Amino acid sequence: MDWAHLIVLRATMPAAGAGPSVPGHGDCAGETNVNGPGPTRPELLVAGGDVVTMNPRREVLLGGAVAVAGERVLAVGATSELRARWPGTPELDASDCVVTPGLVNAHLHQTGDPLARARIPDDLPPGASVDTWAVPLHAAHLPADDELSALLAGVESLRNGVTTVIEAGTVAHPERVAAAMHEVGIRGGIGAWGWDVPGAPFAGPAGEVLDRLAALVTAHPPGSRVEGWVTLVGHGLASDELLAGAAELARDRGARMTMHLSPSGADPEDYLRRTGRRPALHLASLDVLGPHLLLAHAVWLDDAEVEALLATRTAVAYCPWAYLRLGQGVTRAGRHAELLRRGGRIALGTDAANAADSADLLRTAALAVGLAKDMALDPTGPGAAEALELATIGGAEAIGMADRIGSLEPGKYADLVVHDATGPQWTPRGDVAQQLVWSADGRSVRDVLVGGRIVVRDHACVEVDEPALRTAAARAAEALLARAGVPLRSRWPTLRAY
Incomplete structure (x- = not known):
């Protein structure tokens, strides 16, 4: 526009x-x-x-x-x-x-990180934020932690004008996340991560994972204020059977599907080694791509992958603050502005509390178009108007809700x-x-x-006692970090002065 x-x-x-x-x-x-x-x-x-x-x-x-x-x-x-x-x-x-x-956040982790806000160091080597932190934190989450974490994420989102969030995938207790979303009053989609790689926590055979995903969509059907999404972790954590089955499930149920793909160069290297194809092209070969799918990130794409996303009307959730904080190379490899210019379906996301560190989607929108101008050395590129579109009606279209939200x-x-x-x-x-x-x-x-x-x-x-929430979150965070056994540290000495 x-x-x-x-x-x-x-x-x-x-x-x-x-x-x-x-x-x-x-x-x-x-x-x-x-x-x-x-x-x-x-x-x-x-x-x-x-x-x-x-x-x-x-x-x-x-x-x-x-x-x-x-x-x-x-x-x-x-x-x-x-x-x-x-x-x-x-x-x-x-x-x-x-x-x-209301603003649309197409990729938000409501569990895992919110109770460890500002505790995951911002100078970790590649992969450490997942292996050393995210996996232990999710494994240590109690059901009540998932609900409290999602409640905290909902409060922060609403206070920043975000009225719709797409859960990037919780691990074990999506019903508790849904309960928190209903309590705070936010709209969105929820998903329980599925993966079928041997030995991973909460993993299972592809058929079992698909049954769990189907049950979630049944419990929270498309069009509900909190609707179930067919959600995979993505990356290299799903077999071809699970990938194809998830896409078929989403199409059959009229539901949406989301998964992570290529935030860094690790996914292309892994897919090329395992399948001989780059990630988006492998998904295309399995008939996974399409308007039902929202890919989180899609930073490291080549020309053929860009063409595949455009041809299939596959949507992308763009989370620029996460790539900057984690040093994942968006200024070198990102092609989101090109996708947008060529009619691609782009939404904005803030990712995890220890990746983007904020649920402020207006800051995200400004960064998205600012990076586009600077990367292309083109001040005539996308500006504030396009940024606001991404945060509202454009984001709503990318998540399949433009008939319901995104404009007044x-x-x-x-x-x-x-x-x-x-x-x-x-x-x-x-x-x-x-x-x-x-x-x-x-x-x-x-x-x-x-x-x-x-x-x-x-x-x-209005619906949440915020002082009580702060107290509960502080107590839960202390217990969670202790159970997870993550390596807490600070680069500056922190001393009690009372």
Whole structure:
């Protein structure tokens, strides 16, 4: 989408007898419920803010409002018009604010790392963060740890304006992760990692792993607020039988599939040694690629692999902060900007708490387009507008949910974020996309709705006692680290001074 034609409209009350409040804006200001019969009167107006719709025309309504009925958006238009149409409707005041669709995080580890935040060193040799840390941590997780970890991840995500997360794969207790997601009020997909390599924890025969994945999709069917995904670890940890079976399962159930692939050069080396093909081409030979599949990372691709992803409409979750922190070579090998330019399906992800270290998707969006400009030595490359697309409607399309989320349009779920625009980073006000991406970050998020339900109000989660969560997380982390036996260290001496 060329944002050079971004339409910025001042949402004002029309004169008597006039048409829609904004010329040519009937599709936004109407109250058509594209999902069939539903409420015809809103229960809430998010009123008075500058509404970044992310609709097909990418309209921004200055002084606009969003009418929320049940779980969905009933109308988007001028605040004065919607107030006149539905007098007495309760309001969430968004004056001096920017209202956007909820952000989409397509790759987030909700278990494993969150309870070990900032404890995994950032100077480890390749593979050590997995072998020395991730594997022992997951092996030591209790069921309650998975739920607490996911609750913590959900709170951080929502407070950064992320309303939809795709679980990168938990190991043993996906139902506890789903319970935490329901408690905090976030939308997304969950997955239980499957692998069938001999001797690995929680591994099993391909048929057994596929049965577990099928049971998860059955328990959390596609279209649910928390839906089950067919999730594999990826890398070299799945047989051809498991890879092909997982893709077939996803297609048969109408579900989505995700797995890790080629964040570094290790996967290409391994696949070439084992199969004689590079990773994406081997998946293509098994009929695994396709629009049902979201590949996490896909950094180290060659020309033929790029063509395979484009031809099959396979999506990619791009997690740039992780590659920088882990030194995986995205500035040397990454081709995500090329995929995007050529019509590829790209979403953004923040990966694990000790890889990207933050759930702030606006920072991730800025980094993604900044790297693209710098790697190509092209300042005319993707900018703030494209970054915001990746974080909203583009990300929603890549995870197969663009019919439900990603933009503020009648009939879609009322997943939206109110950004406080009174801070110095918003002063003076300029282009809204540039200000969101280059100037602001998740700290501007004031209120968040998911499915019409207020889940963050005045910078705090509504459904979770955050002080109690901090206390519980600290205690659980201490016990988890002790059980895991991981090598704790700090590069600076840390002394008690009380």
